[in-house]
Amino acid sequence: MPPSPSGRRTAAALLTASLLVPLTACGGGTGGSGTGDGTPAKKKITVLAAASLTDVFQAAGATYEKTHPGTDVTFSFAGSQVLAAQVSQGAPADVLATANTETMDRVRDDTAEPVVFARNRLVIVTREGNPEDLDALEDLANPGLKVVLAAPEVPVGDYSEQILRRQDLRVEPVSRETDVRAVLSKVELGEADAGLVYQTDAATSPDTVDAVTVPDARNEIATYPVATLNSSEHAEAAQEFVDWLTGPEAQRILREAGFQKP
Numbered sequence: 559m560p561p562s563p564s565g566r567r568t569a570a571a572l573l574t575a576s577l578l579v580p581l582t583a584c585g586g587g588t589g590g591s592g593t594g595d596g597t598p599a600k601k602k603i604t605v606l607a608a609a610s611l612t613d614v615f616q617a618a619g620a621t622y623e624k625t626h627p628g629t630d631v632t633f634s635f636a637g638s639q640v641l642a643a644q645v646s647q648g649a650p651a652d653v654l655a656t657a658n659t660e661t662m663d664r665v666r667d668d669t670a671e672p673v674v675f676a677r678n679r680l681v682i683v684t685r686e687g688n689p690e691d692l693d694a695l696e697d698l699a700n701p702g703l704k705v706v707l708a709a710p711e712v713p714v715g716d717y718s719e720q721i722l723r724r725q726d727l728r729v730e731p732v733s734r735e736t737d738v739r740a741v742l743s744k745v746e747l748g749e750a751d752a753g754l755v756y757q758t759d760a761a762t763s764p765d766t767v768d769a770v771t772v773p774d775a776r777n778e779i780a781t782y783p784v785a786t787l788n789s790s791e792h793a794e795a796a797q798e799f800v801d802w803l804t805g806p807e808a809q810r811i812l813r814e815a816g817f818q819k820p
Contacts, residue, residue, distance in 0.1 A: 601629040601795040604650065606641040608657035608713065608782070609737035610678065610756050614815040615655075618808055622799065625807070629795060637712045637737035638662075645669075645787060652796035655784040655803075657738075657756075658713035662783045672783035675803040676817040678756045679777050680717055682770035683745050690751050692770055695721065698729045698752060706741050706750035709734040714741070717778040718754040725776060742767070756780060758816040782817075 607615050612635045619631040634641075638656035645654055645665045654669060656662045662672050684692055690703060698705050707729070708715030715734065722729055732750055735741045742759050744750040746766045760769035784803055786796040802808050804820065813819075 599628075601792060602632070603629070603652040603790075603792050603795050603799055604632045604634065605653040605655065605799065606634050606636075606644060606649070606651045607655040608638045608641070609635050609739045610657055610714070610759055610780075611635065611655060611782070612739065613762050614758070614812060614817065617815070618803075618811045621807065621811060622802060626798070626802075629798075631799065637708075639711045639713075640736070648789065650789075650791075651787055652790040652792050653784060653786055653799060655782060656713065657780055657782055658716065659781050659783055660716070661713060662785065668788055669785035670788065670797075672785040673800065673804060674781055674783050674820040675808070676782040676812050676820055678758055678780035678782065678817055679774070680714070680721065680754050680772055680780070681757045681760050682752055682772060683742060683755045683760045684752045684768050684770060685745060685748060686766055686768060688768045688770065692752055694770075695725050695727060695772060695776060698722070698754075699727050704732045704749075704751045705729050706733050706735060706744040706753040707731040708738055708741050708754075709736060712737055713780065714738040714754070714756060717780055720778050721754070721772065721776065761816050782820075 605615070615633055619633060622631055623629060634651070638658060638661040641654060641656065642661050642665050645651070645668050654662070654665070662669070682692055682695070682698065684690060707718050710716055710719050733744065735744065738755050738759050741753040742755050742763065745753050746763055757769060760767055784800050786793060786800055790796045
């Protein structure tokens with residue numbers, strides 16, 4: 559005799575329940591209390607960070623994972639304006655670190671209260687040996703000099719525009735790039751004679767570029783805020799990382815990379 563409708567429903571329910579058990583047991587190491595074999599679950603956080611933080615955050619992340627066993631930190635680096643757009647579009651992430659407060663302000667509805675963890679300054683970057691013999695901001699306006707800048711919507715591009723505008727200097731760049739690392743790359747490859755970048759970015763390529771100091775009175779201070787995202791599925795782990803960035807260990811790493819105190 560074929561099973562009754564109620565019998566079929568009961569059997570289907572039992573089959574569904576049997577399939578759900580292994581899925582829960584294998585469920586990710588980010589949300590449960592363990593892996594099923596007694597091993598604590600891994601905490602995994604994704605940090606969206608400004609391109610100028612690439613080297614220092616990779617070093618900081620390695621240190622953080624060593625001192626916080628069981629936590630994996632993944633970074634995604636890009637121009638701050640790109641990262642803010644990703645946050646607005648609901649990109650899955652836990653922490654946002656930008657190279658200016660204005661960009662962070664654009665996504666304040668999506669973040670917790672930001673905290674400043676570092677500052678930076680700009681320098682003129684030239685090809686190795688400074689073949690154009692540049693020594694001041696005014697030299698960027700020299701006829702025939704190929705200058706590359708970041709686009710104005712990029713934090714370093716905005717800082718650059720403020721510096722040049724204050725000195726009443728008209729500079730026509732050969733290109734406007736999407737982040738500071740692209741500006742640096744153009745000079746490294748010889749596609750431009752000079753550009754404006756953060757001093758920490760110039761310091762990452764000492765064998766291929768030279769840096770010309772811009773006096774503080776004519777410079778801009780770049781401010782780096784960080785915040786957890788409201789959409790984070792790992793809010794506690796994300797906040798732990800943000801708190802750590804303002805602590806002595808992370809601040810030592812930032813100082814060694816050339817960043818300044820918040």
